[in-house]
Amino acid sequence: MTGQTEAAEALTANEVARIKADFEILEHQVNGADMVYLDSGATSQKPRCVYEAEQHYYENANAAVHRGAHTLAVEATDIFEQGRETVAKFIGAKTNELVWTSNATEALNLISYSMSNASLGRGGDAAARFRLGPGDEILTTELEHHANLIPWQELAFRTGATLRYVPIAEDGSLRYDLIDSLVTERTKLVAFTHVSNVLGTITDTRRFVDAARRVGALTVLDGCQSVPHLPVDVKALDVDFMAFSGHKMLGPTGIGGLYGREELLNAMPPFLTGGSMITVVDMEHAEYLPAPQRFEAGTQRISQVHGLATAASYLDEIGMQRIADWEEHLGALLYEGLSALEGVRVFGPVDAKRIGTVPFEVIGVHPHDVGQFLDSRGIAVRVGHHCAQPLHRALGVTATTRASTYLYNTEDDVKALIEAVASVREYFGV
Amino acid sequence: MNELDQLYQQVILDHSKRRIGSPLVEPETGHRHGESHQHNPICGDQIRVRVELEGEQFTAMSWEGDGCSISMASASVLSEMLPELTREQFLDKLDLFREMMRSKGTMTPDEEVLEDAVAFAGVSKFPARVKCAMLAWVAAEVAMLEAA
Ligand SMILES: Cc1ncc(COP(=O)(O)O)c(C=O)c1O
Numbered sequence: 001m002t003g004q005t006e007a008a009e010a011l012t013a014n015e016v017a018r019i020k021a022d023f024e025i026l027e028h029q030v031n032g033a034d035m036v037y038l039d040s041g042a043t044s045q046k047p048r049c050v051y052e053a054e055q056h057y058y059e060n061a062n063a064a065v066h067r068g069a070h071t072l073a074v075e076a077t078d079i080f081e082q083g084r085e086t087v088a089k090f091i092g093a094k095t096n097e098l099v100w101t102s103n104a105t106e107a108l109n110l111i112s113y114s115m116s117n118a119s120l121g122r123g124g125d126a127a128a129r130f131r132l133g134p135g136d137e138i139l140t141t142e143l144e145h146h147a148n149l150i151p152w153q154e155l156a157f158r159t160g161a162t163l164r165y166v167p168i169a170e171d172g173s174l175r176y177d178l179i180d181s182l183v184t185e186r187t188k189l190v191a192f193t194h195v196s197n198v199l200g201t202i203t204d205t206r207r208f209v210d211a212a213r214r215v216g217a218l219t220v221l222d223g224c225q226s227v228p229h230l231p232v233d234v235k236a237l238d239v240d241f242m243a244f245s246g247h248k249m250l251g252p253t254g255i256g257g258l259y260g261r262e263e264l265l266n267a268m269p270p271f272l273t274g275g276s277m278i279t280v281v282d283m284e285h286a287e288y289l290p291a292p293q294r295f296e297a298g299t300q301r302i303s304q305v306h307g308l309a310t311a312a313s314y315l316d317e318i319g320m321q322r323i324a325d326w327e328e329h330l331g332a333l334l335y336e337g338l339s340a341l342e343g344v345r346v347f348g349p350v351d352a353k354r355i356g357t358v359p360f361e362v363i364g365v366h367p368h369d370v371g372q373f374l375d376s377r378g379i380a381v382r383v384g385h386h387c388a389q390p391l392h393r394a395l396g397v398t399a400t401t402r403a404s405t406y407l408y409n410t411e412d413d414v415k416a417l418i419e420a421v422a423s424v425r426e427y428f429g430v
Numbered sequence: 431m432n433e434l435d436q437l438y439q440q441v442i443l444d445h446s447k448r449r450i451g452s453p454l455v456e457p458e459t460g461h462r463h464g465e466s467h468q469h470n471p472i473c474g475d476q477i478r479v480r481v482e483l484e485g486e487q488f489t490a491m492s493w494e495g496d497g498c499s500i501s502m503a504s505a506s507v508l509s510e511m512l513p514e515l516t517r518e519q520f521l522d523k524l525d526l527f528r529e530m531m532r533s534k535g536t537m538t539p540d541e542e543v544l545e546d547a548v549a550f551a552g553v554s555k556f557p558a559r560v561k562c563a564m565l566a567w568v569a570a571e572v573a574m575l576e577a578a
Contacts, residue, residue: 031433368473368498368562369438376434384473398474398496428499429443 011318011326013410019318020408022047033378036413041197041357041404042382043247044228046311050250053310054303064299066276080302083309084292090312091223091242091259092233099258099265099292100300104224105147107243107258108191110295111220112151113271115189119159123269129188129218130268134160137186139217141166141174142394143196146387148222148243152191161188168394172199173349176207183211189218194226194237198386198402199348200331200357202230209238218264224248228406229327229355231320234259250315251308255301265291272297315407323407327356330405330414334358337418338403343425347395356405359386362421364430367399373427374401377420436552437559438499441507445546446499451509455492457482464576468569470561475501479569483577486516491570498562500553505566507546517574523547524567531560 011019020026023045028035037045057079063072065080081095088098101107117123118130132138138152142165156163166182167175183190190212195202205221212219221242226232228249234242241264246255260268270277270288274297279287288294315323331354338360339346347359362370371383382402385392392398403417457463461482469476475497482490491512493505512520527547530539535555539548553563 366498366502368475368500368559372437372556372559373434376432389474392474428438429447 009322011322011407016326016408016410020410022049022314023408024048026408030378030380031376036377036379036416038403038405038409038413038417039380039382040228040248040406040409041200041225041386041402043253044250044406045408046250046252046307047314049314050252050307050311054252054307057303057306062302065302066293066300076302079306080300083305086309087257087305087312088259090316091227091244091257092235093259094262096290096292097234097259097262097265099260099295100305101243101256101258101295102254102301103247103256104222104243104245105256107256108147108151108220108222110258110271111241111243111260111268112155114268114295115155116158117269117271123267126267127269129216132156132159132161132188135186136161136188137184138163138189138191139165139182139187140191141193142168143172143174143199143388143391144191144193145197145222145224146389147224148191148193148220149390152189162186166192168391169349171349172196172347172391172395173201173352174203176204179207179211183215183217185215187212187215187217189220191220191222193222193224194232194242195224195229195355195357196348196388196391197225197357198359198388198391198400199352200225200354200359200404201348201352202226202354205237205239213238223259225355225357228315230324240264246304246308246311249308250311252304255304255308258295260291262291265295270294270297274298276300318407324355326407327405327409328354330409330411331356331358333411333414334403334405334417337414338421341418341422343430344421347400356409357402358404359400359402360421361397361400362424365424365428367401369428370401370421370424373424374417374420377416379417379420381417433552433555437556439549439552441546441549442499442503445503445506448506449502450506451492452494452505453492454478454480454494455490458489461489462577464573464578466569466572466576468565468572470497470501470565472558472561473498475562475565477501477505477565477569479505479566479573481512481570481573481577483517483574486518488512488515488517488520488574493566493569495566497565498559500550500559500562501565504547504550504563505569507549508566508570511545511547512570520570520574524571527567528564530554531563 061075063076065077118127219239221239223244227244242259247253277297367383477495
């Protein structure tokens with residue numbers, strides 16, 4: 001990744017201001033105040049170049065890909081496959097190791113359903129390592145987003161396998177000390193997040209990967225919150241699969257990806273079937289293309305791929321390490337600033353490495369009310385359980401307020417939030 | 431008054447702390463009673479409402495819940511109103527309350543009918559919060575039907 005080698009210099013406030021100017025929406029006013037967008041953990045804003053790329057595609061190259069031989073079809077296919085190359089490179093994968101999906105949720109379900117199909121005997125002996133049955137175990141963690149939990153619950157129901165999880169400690173840190181006893185010969189799949197979407201904490205992935213490798217279990221990484229914010233290299237991480245979503249990394253909605261090691265993707269039976277994923281079809285059977293096409297049935301999301309590739313190039317040009325450093329800085333300001341407020345409780349371990357995501361509670365005021373108050377000052381945060389009910393239950397709350405940054409957030413944004421949070425209790429009379 | 435202050439009227443903030451009708455109480459023997467547990471899946475707010483009736487007349491409402499000030503205040507206000515009402519009166523008020531909630535701030539509610547619940551008029555300008563205000567009312571309606 002070119003951006004990173006020359007990335008010694010930290011992002012300056014001036015540079016962040018210039019970056020921010022690429023995002024039209026951030027110049028808007030909300031409720032009479034300058035917009036302070038601190039909800040990038042839910043979805044990121046998009047720079048002009050991303051939606052201009054989509055527009056350019058529709059104005060100049062729109063056609064179905066991998067179907068037909070006319071000029072537009074060839075151009076569309078080029079754009080589509082060029083996009084795959086760009087994004088694959090962005091995460092350190094080979095081009096044919098990236099499967100397009102709608103989002104991370106679909107990518108995780110793809111694995112879950114492909115494994116069910118293998119468990120029913122589809123894919124034959126080549127797919128043996130994807131088979132699950134009674135006695136087998138799937139391991140996940142207590143801090144997962146529902147998208148990296150429910151597909152495994154369902155897979156367990158469908159196959160008779162057992163779902164287990166690595167619990168969290170009281171402060172929300174993963175109980176790494178339990179991994180070795182939880183990963184046994186029965187474990188066939190270990191699914192865990194790279195960065196918690198609630199706590200912002202970065203997982204020590206090595207601990208999971210080493211334990212899984214020891215018993216030959218497959219590893220699935222949820223990269224939803226890491227690919228947008230950290231340099232991610234799937235080969236260095238040494239995981240078998242990784243899911244991520246385009247809309248959280250400056251890309252359009254409706255596009256995400258699944259990385260899978262080449263030999264695994266080519267051995268795994270497909271999930272969605274139909275057009276564009278086959279070689280020869282008769283009335284009884286069909287033969288399937290190799291990955292990635294075998295997992296891309298139906299007409300694809302071409303403008304979205306182009307938008308996402310443009311987003312990845314934009315990030316790459318700035319440099320993912322520099323972005324990560326900036327957000328670590330903002331995250332520390334948030335964590336310290338909010339912790340210092342009276343009547344505010346910040347969740348998550350004190351000493352963890354984190355991105356710019358911090359969940360908190362204003363004692364005596366419900367998160368929904370906190371969010372409403374902040375919104376009246378133009379500040380957008382997320383309130384609720386953030387699709388992680390088990391994590392919240394373990395923390396002893398039903399909901400939290402979460403501030404999450406991205407490369408376009410300034411120190412002033414963080415200051416505006418902290419100042420506003422400081423007056424919440426007075427407003428609600430607690 | 432700005433929109434936020436219209437949303438968080440003093441009546442609402444007070445009721446959200448006083449929580450009239452909470453916690454749940456055991457129904458009096460001989461009274462018909464019903465119960466409903468309602469959830470707002472978006473934010474995780476939840477409430478359990480119990481109502482008691484003697485014939486067509488409500489005699490009590492009690493509840494337990496966990497949620498934002500709007501949903502808790504709404505339950506509190508309703509608890510105060512309900513024991514004065516018949517089934518039919520409640521359903522009339524529910525219709526009007528619902529209409530007010532869907533009005534996006536365009537309706538001037540009838541204070542005679544809605545009593546303290548008019549304080550929730552400001553909520554209708556915040557579509558994301560309408561469910562919060564409705565939660566207790568919906569629970570009371572379901573509980574009433576169950577009691578029948
Ligand atoms: C950690 C994590 N995993 C999975 C998801 C699901 O992503 P999507 O809704 O884009 O499929 C999200 C986003 O909400 C997330 O933060």
